[in-house]
Amino acid sequence: xxxxxxxxxxxxxxxxxxxxxxxxxxxxxxxxxxxxxxxxxxxxxxxxxxxxxxxxxxxxxxxxxxxxxxxxxxxxxxxxxxxxxxxxxxxxxxxxxxxxxxxxxxxxxxxxxxxxxxxxxxxxxxxxxxxxxxxxxxxxxxxxxxxxxxxxxxxxxxxxxxxxxxxxxx
Amino acid sequence: xxxxxxxxxxxxxxxxxxxxxxxxxxxxxxxxxxxxxxxxxxxxxxxxxxxxxxxxxxxxxxxxxxxxxxxxxxxxxxxxxxxxxxxxxxx
Numbered sequence: 435x436x437x438x439x440x441x442x443x444x445x446x447x448x449x450x451x452x453x454x455x456x457x458x459x460x461x462x463x464x465x466x467x468x469x470x471x472x473x474x475x476x477x478x479x480x481x482x483x484x485x486x487x488x489x490x491x492x493x494x495x496x497x498x499x500x501x502x503x504x505x506x507x508x509x510x511x512x513x514x515x516x517x518x519x520x521x522x523x524x525x526x527x528x529x530x531x532x533x534x535x536x537x538x539x540x541x542x543x544x545x546x547x548x549x550x551x552x553x554x555x556x557x558x559x560x561x562x563x564x565x566x567x568x569x570x571x572x573x574x575x576x577x578x579x580x581x582x583x584x585x586x587x588x589x590x591x592x593x594x595x596x597x598x599x600x601x602x603x604x
Numbered sequence: 605x606x607x608x609x610x611x612x613x614x615x616x617x618x619x620x621x622x623x624x625x626x627x628x629x630x631x632x633x634x635x636x637x638x639x640x641x642x643x644x645x646x647x648x649x650x651x652x653x654x655x656x657x658x659x660x661x662x663x664x665x666x667x668x669x670x671x672x673x674x675x676x677x678x679x680x681x682x683x684x685x686x687x688x689x690x691x692x693x694x695x
Contacts, residue, residue, distance in 0.1 A: 577627065601669075
């Protein structure tokens with residue numbers, strides 16, 4: 435399958451293609467809005483926007499099929515909303531309450547068994563913090579989501595590296 | 605698998621071990637000797653550091669891209685040809 439994809443044009447519906455398209459579109463929008471005094475503050479701001487665009491297009495390409503992409507999309511949408519709503523509205527605070535409840539329930543139910551099986555609760559906790567939405571997943575789901583998340587991150591890095599190569603022409 | 609039919613059921617040790625082994629297959633560092641079994645905590649540790657490394661790479665690449673946008677006068681229009689050219693060299 436790999437040698438074929440080198441010769442033929444890439445599948446337009448593949449995750450890679452959707453992600454590339456989405457990211458390039460976001461980059462051209464970000465580029466259109468750049469301001470003329472090119473300060474370092476502007477570069478830092480663009481850096482944050484591009485990073486958000488990268489994770490956002492990746493999560494959009496995966497869609498709602500995965501818990502981690504749903505969590506990431508929710509987080510990014512909340513971040514963009516922050517600019518318009520300085521005080522927390524009722525919607526986001528109730529969602530945070532229900533997430534806290536789920537974390538407590540998980541901790542009550544899963545502790546001793548997980549400790550024995552996965553060789554140290556510390557490792558699983560670290561993983562929970564790294565994978566979007568990991569705090570509210572049970573251990574099995576967390577491990578499955580981690581595998582998919584890792585694959586998508588690797589694709590993201592490959593595509594972004596390629597974009598940098600293409601635009602690095604002086 | 606019968607162990608996962610109900611939401612309330614506790615995952616079995618085997619299921620978790622199987623999922624962790626699947627993670628091992630995805631980790632580039634641990635794949636040099638694919639037949640050796642690494643311990644569960646090693647795999648989890650490698651997974652965490654791999655994900656952290658990927659996060660850092662995305663951050664560095666974003667920084668690089670913001671520099672490139674800063675430097676280049678114009679941005680090429682997004683079209684199918686560009687995307688094909690971009691993706692044709694990635695395996």
